[in-house]
Amino acid sequence: MGDNRTATATRPARPGAPARRSGAAGRLGRSPFSLVTALIAVGVLALVLFPLGRMVVRAFEGFGHQRWESLVGAPWFSGMLRDTVVVVGASAVIALLVAALLAWINERTDAGIGMLGDVLPLVPLFLPTVAMAVGWVLLANPDVGLLNGALGVVLEPLGISYEFNIFSYPGLILVYVLNLVPFAYLPIAAGFRSMDPSLEEAARVSGARASRVLRTVSLPAIGPAVLAGLLLVMVVGFALYSVPVIIGTRPDIDILAVRIIRSIRQTYPPAYDDAVLLSTMLLALLLVLWVAQRRLVGSGQFARIGSRSTGSSRIELGPWRWPMRSLLWLYVTLAAVLPILALGIVSFQTYWQPDLLASEWTFAHYERILFGYPLGQRSVENSLFLGLVGGGITVLVAALVIVYAHRRRNLLGKVADAVAKLPAAVPNTVLALAFVLALAGPPFQLGATLLILALAYFVVYIPYASIASEASVASVDNSMEEASGVSGAGEGRTFARILVPLMAPGLFAAWALVFVRILGDLPVAVLLGTGRTPVIGFVLLDVWDQGIFNRVAALALVMTAITVPVVMVMMWLGRPRWRRAKRARAYRARA
Known part of the structure; x- marks a missing residue:
């Protein structure tokens, strides 16, 4: 019975019969x-x-260009556009650099820590974004932040006065970067895995240091992956709402995603027209970014993957091995450990205060x-x-x-x-x-x-x-x-x-x-x-x-x-x- 079935499955087609697709595809x-x-x-x-x-139909229906002119002429529009471009642009560039460095450490150097190194940069993806934002507010609030309180205990006896204000451009950009790094890390790490290691080996044989190899060989060789990471962090950055609404509201840093929701939730009657036009603008901006990325990748001005095995020796960092490895742990500490620790402490305090010894629980x-x-x-x-x-x-x-x-x-x-x-x-x-x-x-x-x-x-x-x-x-x-x-x-x-x-x-x-x-x-x-x-x-x-x-x-x-x-x-x-x-x-x- 099995022989007959096999013979039927493999019987050649009759001459002149139309070709049939085989297997699952057929x-x-x-x-x-x-x-x-x-x-x-x-x-x-x-x-x-x-x-x-x-x-989109509503954006261009009924009120036409007059409504667009009114929106662009609103007193808050130019400030919102400036704040959004500055925060998202700076965060995207920094996140891209951090992600590229972490991916290079883990994929191309002897400072990598194997599978654990693959997981650590992705930890924030599996934690709620709003939890990280709230955690950093509890840590770096200029008045009662836990981190600022700890810094005061350490630095004041030395005559040094310093506090980190989370309600500022640097504070907001920091939390943006911590959230965006995983999205850039994924394509860049994949690019390093696929790269021909002979390119780096040739640079090392020529006497280039590890930092120069990274800057002049490794990153240019994975150009498409870097551009994909940049596009991804820009899309996620422009869409991010929980971080700017928690951190950016107090210092009056006006971000486009927050303005869209504010037009509906904090305006009476809800300004749906403003929200629709702002959303359409955001869509158009992301479309421009996507087209630009596709054209840059299509230009072919990047190194191609060679035929050599990616199992070649990694770059030896020597005395820099452990400092570089510690950067992976530093990122996880900033992105997950410290915010969660702050949430735990404040959630058990009767009243939020930085002095843990004086706290009631x-x-x-x-x-x-x-x-x-x-x-x-x-x-x-x-x-x-x-x-x-x-x-x-x-x-x-x-x-x-x-x-x-x-x-x-x-x-x-x-x-x-x-x-x-x-x-x-x-x-x-x-x-x-x-x-x-x-x-x-x-x-x-x-x-x-x-x-x-x-x-x-x-x-x-x-x-x-x-x-x-x-x-x-x-x-x-x-x-x-x-x-x-x-x-x-x-x-x-x-x-x-x-x-x-x-x-x-x-x-x-x-x-x-x-x-x-x-x-x-x-x-x-x-x-x-x-x-x-x-x-x-x-x-x-x-x-x-x-x-x-x-x-x-x-x-x-x-x-x-x-x-x-x-x-x-x-x-x-x-x-x-x-x-x-x-x-x-x-x-x-x-x-």
């Missing part, structure tokens, strides 16, 4: 599973283009947030539901679309892949506003519902899930699917029984990332969340506006405390079963 497009996947891709495209289209803020504040309880429940269920659906849909795109190498596959990644080019603030305009009112009437939040989070974070899932799809050989098809399994069963288990590490990592980003989101939470459908970001900003900083710290730490175990569990579930079994047997043997 079955795609004919099965119900492929049809459903294609329909899902169309649905995702509609969810992106319909709200954005409504917003209490659990009252947690009791109030978790048990005495109905809005806080519902926000935690809603955020958990949206992060776990909504995030899981987002990852599953992304996996379906990416599998379809990778296995069908034609125009439809390319369109599906582009659809899954298209929202990455649109800031969260703009997408949230577009959903308000398109779906909150008639005829859909989805305002003040969890559904509109779930749809917005789905669209905002499907690019994260798609990019994280793509490497897992590419690592699965087509022969696995072909063997499943020869055995009689359909595409749906092959996807569920073969692809999903093999892709599990990447899918769980994507789920963890989407969960963390949903839980720590502010723009979507602020614009689409209400008292009837609160989420943690909505409540946290409300408590922040009330000035109850101890409760803000408690809520931010609760947010972080939720994300850490969930991420750890998802990472553990994503490990192959044989590795989990091996680890369990080793643990029982030690016991």
Whole structure:
């Protein structure tokens, strides 16, 4: 029976018969599973283009150029534009340099610390952005900041007076940089892994020092990766809302993303026209950046990857090895350890003060947030539901679309892949506003519902899930699917029984990332969340506006405390079963 089946599968085609596609590629497009996947891709495209289209039409409909002239002539416009360009531009350049240095240390020198070095620069991605921003306010507030208090204890006996004011351009740029570094690190580290090491070896043989090799050889050789990192940090920087709203409001640093939401939340009646025009401007700016990046990459003025193995010897830093290695730990300390430590200290203080010895300690803020504040309880429940269920659906849909795109190498596959990644080019603030305009009112009437939040989070974070899932799809050989098809399994069963288990590490990592980003989101939470459908970001900003900083710290730490175990569990579930079994047997043997 098996011989007959094999003979049938390998029988040559009749002369003159049309060529048939074989394996998984040949079955795609004919099965119900492929049809459903294609329909899902169309649905995702509609969810992106319909709200954005409504917003852009409104920007140019009715009020025309007079409204644009009025906006540009507003007394706050030039200051907002200046502040945004200065903060985002400076932060993007510094973040790019820091990320390039960390990637070079870990990928091309003997100061790298292996897999741990790959993880450390990405730690902020798995922590809520708002928690980092609040943490740094508690650390570097000029009046009662914990870090400033510690510096005073150390420096005042020496006759030195110094304090770091977080409510300033340097303070705001610092927290921007800490948030943006992971987004630049990912493409730059990948570029270093793919680079021909003979370029660096030739420079070292010629007598160049490590710093000169980095400046004149390594970075120019990975030009496309550097440009991709720059574009990514610019997109994320222009879209960032939680950092400037927490840190930039007090010093009156006017950032475009904050101004868009302020036009709706802090204006009566809401200035939707201003918000729409500002959002359209932001979209146009990002389009210009994208076109410029594509042209620079397409010019071909970069070194090409050679044929030599990337396993060549790394650059030896000599006495600089440990100082360079310590930069990885310094970054994690600034981006995660210190802010979380500050949240923990202030959340247990009766009143926020830098003198820990004189502090009174209490659990009252947690009791109030978790048990005495109905809005806080519902926000935690809603955020958990949206992060776990909504995030899981987002990852599953992304996996379906990416599998379809990778296995069908034609125009439809390319369109599906582009659809899954298209929202990455649109800031969260703009997408949230577009959903308000398109779906909150008639005829859909989805305002003040969890559904509109779930749809917005789905669209905002499907690019994260798609990019994280793509490497897992590419690592699965087509022969696995072909063997499943020869055995009689359909595409749906092959996807569920073969692809999903093999892709599990990447899918769980994507789920963890989407969960963390949903839980720590502010723009979507602020614009689409209400008292009837609160989420943690909505409540946290409300408590922040009330000035109850101890409760803000408690809520931010609760947010972080939720994300850490969930991420750890998802990472553990994503490990192959044989590795989990091996680890369990080793643990029982030690016991």
